[in-house]
Amino acid sequence: MTISSNPLTAAQQKLVNNRLGLWLFILSDAFMFGGILVARIYLLGETRPHLEQTTGFIITAILLVSSFFMNRAETSIAFGDRRGFLISTALTLLLGLGFLIGVVGFEWRITPFGPGDGAPGAIFYLMTGMHAFHVLTGVIFLAVILRNGLMGHYSADEHWAVEACANYWHFVDIVWQFFYPALYLVGVAVALP
Amino acid sequence: MNDPKREAKRKEALRQGEVIMLILITINAVELWLALGIKYQTVMMATMAFLALVDVLFILVYYMHLERVFSNKEDHS
Amino acid sequence: MNFFSLGLARGIGAQIIGTAIGVAFMSIWRAALGMPVNEMEPAAVFGGAVGALAFMFGVGALTDWTRIAFGHAVAEHPAADPSQPTWARYFGVSLDHKVIGIQYGITSVLLLCLAGLFALIFRAELVETGLQFLSPDLYNTLMSLHGIVMIAAILTGVGAMSNYLVPLMIGASDMAFPRLNAFAFWVNIPGALLLLSSLFLGGFDTGWTGYPPLSARAPLGMQFFFMGVYIVGLSSILGGLNIIVTVLTMRAPGMTLFRMPIFVWAAFATALIQLTATQLIGLSFMMVMFQRLFGMGFFDPAKGGNVILFQHLFWFYSHPAVYVFILPGLGIISELLPVFARKPLFGYKWIALSSLAIALIGFFVWAHHMFTSGMEEYLRVPFMYSTLLVAVPTGVKFFSWIGTLWQGKISTPTPMLFVLGGIVVFLLGGLSGPPNGTVATDLQLHDTYWIVGHFHDTMFGGFVFPFFAAIYYWFPKMTGRRMNETLGKLHFYLMTPAFFVMTLGQMFVGLQGMRRRIADYDPAQGLSPTHLVVTVAAFLIATSVLVFLFNLVHSVKSGEVAAGNLWASRSPEWQIPSPAPEHNYAGRPFVVVGEPYDYGLPGAVYLQMGDAATPLPPGHAAAPAE
Structure with missing residues (x-):
């Protein structure tokens, strides 16, 4: 019989619930992105829309580096380093905005096709759009923890919101790790009308 | 902050983050380099999927701390 | 006020x-x-x-x-506002899982009645050939709304059962995320309103499946259908997430996974499907919305799109969704049978794992809805085999139910009647399933009224009968009063024969060549008499539901008082007073020391309640109240 000899405190129970809940949410969201990936493979197969490789690599690098600073922010607050936490969070936020501007403001402008131009156009805008939407929500989440951090919240013992934000942000990065090769690398590039 | 053991742990954790970052960037560069070289699409799809999975594994384990889902402590030191 | x-x-x-x-x-x-x-x-x-x-x-x-x-x-657990009358709590945000469960239940019953009303209207149209009082468009809209509103009703009914019962059954004070729980319930209301508003915005004529290309050019109502389903789906995802976390982390001391009440297993398996698969129907509907709004050509062959892709994404949810509808109901059957047979549940572990197995296999059967769609032909046979495989864990459940009933001291109050009715009806649904899953026969049966008969069987046997059983059984737990037994039996004996007439009639006209989703049919087929019988049976079912509604409303106010363990159940929720106190087991923690379903075995103990009279054994301190 497995009776826990050391029952959890209310705060521990809450943390356990929160962690499991966030992972389940991520799992659920991953099914949606998986469906998008299936749609890409089903409709485009071994072709891909013709896209600018330099832009693709730069925005991917920006997102990866933002993930690095996100990890730094979480590690800092876990060791009680408030200043390091605030600086790294602000950098993550800026890089996240940079990614958004890179995709929506730049990539969407220079691509010669629109969402209505054939299946490749539709898939391109669906993949980048849904991902950018998640980046946007992540940026909002980052802004919330940055503001609350500036107001003096969070400590080494109590920073679940930071951990949640970090895990969500890394998840958004993971999605892009699949979407980047699926959009930019695999398949034969076809020019659209 | 003054505890030297704790300080060493903090440095270690930050160092780990840097190393993982370098690995991730390298994998992405390798992806791009291979993509410009490989001609057979089936090989390409398999390679890219494999590299992406390796990437994601690093992020899951070292950045998202998958093992913490079984822990009830917030303090990592 | x-x-x-x-x-x-x-x-x-x-x-x-x-x-x-x-x-x-x-x-x-x-x-x-x-x-x-x-x-x-x-x-x-x-x-x-x-x-x-x-x-x-x-x-x-x-x-x-x-x-x-x-x-x-x-505040973590805000107390109810004392200045509000008790009934008013049910019309606003409450974080108490019992209030939320009842809110789900009321919504479910209202939506069931509404969707049933739609069915009565278009059933009346089908009595005669030719169009009497419905235009084809209105017929299509009513038929489509009947389907989707029923699905929303069933999903909220599932939410009602799992929200009310799971925390009580595992000894938790509430769900893991009470705010998320409230959000997941309330988001259903605007979702349902959007669904219903499609009736006034041109309607939609695709049926509840919303296949393109038809849905890509249907009237404006189509978009509101998509949005409504999207929002109800969101509720389903969040509700499922909450159940999984609650079951995994908040069980009472000593309650291992195989000592949980069996309904909790069913709710858990259901929640796994809700959490993951629901994303795919959301995605497929969103893609059609985008195609309509932005001209994105996912499903437009002229632009290089493919309509089959929609069906793959759609059925990846919508087949497992069927298991979302029935698994909690089958859990209710397994839960109530031992109580009324006064015997241990036969093969507890097998039932528990068969729920998980159905959920798991359910992810690999979706393309059996697409045998006639023109999809890749090599997919047909693998999906036929995986589909027939579902019959194995389902069969396990039937064997176990029969094993439980065998030589039991069976009593038949109203809940047990509905359980037995549910088993028989679900058996008919199960037996009429394999012909649809087999490619050769499905090519004949696809899109006929036979299918309509089949799934009404599974839905009634897997959801409606057990849901009524659950209401009759746990009504005293919710209100402290019991429902009227005579009216309950009248409800059962009116509904069950009428249902058999209806479903067998539907299968019969289907085999005679009647198509689904059609407002009119050829008089030369000679189907009118059977259609008349089916319609009369449908109205009889509606009458029986009216009896039920009267009983429900009447018993809330003036039913016979039943505060104790009315059914002599061993389950934890019956060991505390009725109606269940606001903080469940606060002050009355319990520890699990035995097997849950050892009814009739002398000396068997499931729970040790730790109140003032019998404190918990040393070392068994219960988890704190939250």
């Missing part, structure tokens, strides 16, 4: 205002960009989305989260 102190009233008010603002904003925006303003669709869709969000703010489901985001503290 003030009308707008009710959350529901505030929410609906906010939704109306939000919709108007959304429509106005988008129209002005489009006019400013020089786009055609007379094309209402983008503005209407934007308005619908803003309205749903406004509802959630208006009802107050987002208040606490907004405060948390701004760094304020919120």
Whole structure:
């Protein structure tokens, strides 16, 4: 019989619930992105829309580096380093905005096709759009923890919101790790009308 | 902050983050380099999927701390 | 008291205002960009989305989260406002899982009646050949709404059972995420309102499946159907997430996974499907919405799209969804049988794992809905085998039920009647299934009324009968009074024969060549007499539901008082007073020391309650109340 000899405190129970809940949410969201990936493979197969490789690599690098600073922010607050936490969070936020501007403001402008131009156009805008939407929500989440951090919240013992934000942000990065090769690398590039 | 053991742990954790970052960037560069070289699409799809999975594994384990889902402590030191 | 102190009233008010603002904003925006303003669709869709969000703010489901985001503290378990009358708690945001469960239940019953009403209208149309009082478009809209509103009703009914029962059964004080729980319930209301508003916006004629290319050019109502389903699906995902976390982390001391009440296993397996698969119906509907709004050609062959892709994405959810509908019901059957047979549940572990197995296999059977769609032919046979494989864990359940009944001391109050009825009806549904899953026969049966008969069997046997059983059985737990036994039996003996006539009639006309989703049929087929019988049976079922509704309303106020362990159950929720106290087991923690279903075995103990009289054994300190 497995009776826990050391029952959890209310705060521990809450943390356990929160962690499991966030992972389940991520799992659920991953099914949606998986469906998008299936749609890409089903409709485009071994072709891909013709896209600018330099832009693709730069925005991917920006997102990866933002993930690095996100990890730094979480590690800092876990060791009680408030200043390091605030600086790294602000950098993550800026890089996240940079990614958004890179995709929506730049990539969407220079691509010669629109969402209505054939299946490749539709898939391109669906993949980048849904991902950018998640980046946007992540940026909002980052802004919330940055503001609350500036107001003096969070400590080494109590920073679940930071951990949640970090895990969500890394998840958004993971999605892009699949979407980047699926959009930019695999398949034969076809020019659209 | 003054505890030297704790300080060493903090440095270690930050160092780990840097190393993982370098690995991730390298994998992405390798992806791009291979993509410009490989001609057979089936090989390409398999390679890219494999590299992406390796990437994601690093992020899951070292950045998202998958093992913490079984822990009830917030303090990592 | 003030009308707008009710959350529901505030929410609906906010939704109306939000919709108007959304429509106005988008129209002005489009006019400013020089786009055609007379094309209402983008503005209407934007308005619908803003309205749903406004509802959630208006009802107050987002208040606490907004405060948390701004760094304020919120109360963990706020007590009910004492100045409010008790009934008013059910019309606003409450974090108590029992209140939320009952809210789900009321919504479910209301939606069931509404969807049933739609069915009665178009059933009356089918009595005679030719069109008597419905236009083909209105017929299609009513038929489609009957399907989707029923699905929303079943999903909220499943939410009612798992929300009310799971925390009580595992000894938790509430769900893992009470705010998320409240959000997941309330988001159903704007979702249902959007669904129903499609009736006034041109309707939609695709059936509940919303296949393109038809759905890509249906009237505006189609978009509201998509949005409504999307929002109800969101509720399903969040509710499932909550159940999984609650079951995994908040069980009472000593309650290992194989000592949980069996319904909890069913709810857990259901929640796994809800959490993951639901994303795919959301995605497929969203893609059609985008195709209509932005001209993205996912499902437009002229643009290189493919309609089969929609069916793959859609059925990846919508087949497992069937198991979302039936698994909790089958769990109710397994839960109640030992109580009324006074015997241990036969093969507890097998039943528990068969629920998981059905959920798991359910992910690999979706393409059996597409044998005639023109999909890749090599997919047919693998999907036929995986489909027939579902019969194995389902068969395990039937064997176990028979094993439980065998030589039991069976008593048949109303809940048990509905359980037995459910088993027989579900057996018929199960037996009529394999012919549809086998490619050769499905090519004949696809899109006929036979299919209609088959799934009404599975839905009644897997959901409706067990849901009624659950209401009759746990009504005393919810209200402290029991429902009238005579009226309950009248309900059962009216509904069951009528249902058999209806479903067998449907299968019969189907085999004679009657197609589904058709407003009219050829008089030369000679189907009118059977259609008449089916319609009369449908009205009889409706009558029996009226009896049930009267019984329900009457018993809340003046039913016979039943405060104790009415059914002599061993389950934890019956060891505390009825109606269940606000904080469940606060002050009465328990520890699990034996097997849950050892009915009739002398000396068998499941729970040790730790109240003042019998403190918990040393070393068995119960987890704190939250």
